[in-house]
Each structure stands twice: as C-alpha cells, then as structure tokens.
Amino acid sequence: MAEDMVVAIDPGRExxxxxxxxxxxxxxxxxxxxTPGLAAAAANLAATYKxxxxxxxxxxxxxxxxxxxxxxxxxxxxxxxxxxxxxRSTDEARKRYWRDNPPQGLKRxxxxxxxxxxVPVDDYAAVILAERYFADQx
Numbered sequence: 001m002a003e004d005m006v007v008a009i010d011p012g013r014e015x016x017x018x019x020x021x022x023x024x025x026x027x028x029x030x031x032x033x034x035t036p037g038l039a040a041a042a043a044n045l046a047a048t049y050k051x052x053x054x055x056x057x058x059x060x061x062x063x064x065x066x067x068x069x070x071x072x073x074x075x076x077x078x079x080x081x082x083x084x085x086x087x088r089s090t091d092e093a094r095k096r097y098w099r100d101n102p103p104q105g106l107k108r109x110x111x112x113x114x115x116x117x118x119v120p121v122d123d124y125a126a127v128i129l130a131e132r133y134f135a136d137q138x
Contacts, residue, residue, distance in 0.1 A: 012122060
C-alpha cells in the first residue's frame with residue numbers, strides 16, 4: 001500500500017532538492033541542501049514527519065544517494081527508497097517556479113520560457129517527483 005506522504009529527493013552533484021509532499025494536501029515543506037548533507041537532512045525529515053518512504057530521482061547521482069539512504073534507520077526501520085523517472089523534471093520545476101513566482105515589472109512581458117529562474121529549482125523538482133509517484137499509484 002502506498003503512503004499518503006513521502007520525502008522526495010532530487011539528487012544532484014552539488015545540491016539536492018528535498019520535499020515532504022502529501023498525496024492530497026500537497027507540499028508540506030521543501031528546501032535545497034548541499035549534497036554532503038543529504039542523508040542527515042532526509043533522516044531528519046523522515047523522523048520529524050514519521051515517514052519511511054523516500055522517493056528519489058533516478059538520474060544524476062541517484063545511486064550514490066541511495067547508498068547513503070540505505071544506512072538510515074528511523075525508529076529501527078530502514079527507509080523504503082523508490083526511484084522515480086526524473087526525465088524533464090527540471091523543466092517542469094522551472095514552469096512551476098514561474099507559476100508560483102510570476103515575473104514582476106518589465107520582465108512580466110518576457111515569456112518565462114526565455115527566462116532563467118533567479119534561484120535553483122531543485123526543491124520544485126523534488127515536488128514533481130513526488131507527484132509522479134502518487135500519479136503512478138492510481
């Protein structure tokens with residue numbers, strides 16, 4: 001049975017997007033962290049929200065991240081790490097960023113497809129991965 005809330009990770013070489021996403025309530029929290037702190041941050045979120053399922057993007061540094069996550073125990077239980085295809089998740093994350101943070105001033109006249117978000121969108125990519133996981137459960 002699929003969980004209603006998961007920790008989602010968009011792994012990267014230098015930084016990772018992390019999010020806690022509820023199937024119906026949506027984003028509970030999201031952040032971007034330096035890759036060396038991934039295991040500790042994921043363990044903290046899993047413990048805080050009493051979660052055991054972690055969704056992780058299947059590309060980039062996924063294998064290394066999964067090895068680190070396999071060492072984590074929450075109340076004596078190993079995390080269930082589920083890879084999700086992250087094809088074009090960054091593109092979707094950029095679109096979501098612009099939807100949530102529309103350009104202001106003269107930049108609002110430039111199509112967002114021609115703009116680069118002023119901040120990394122790895123946290124949005126993690127949310128996209130969680131949403132893909134929940135969509136696959138239907």
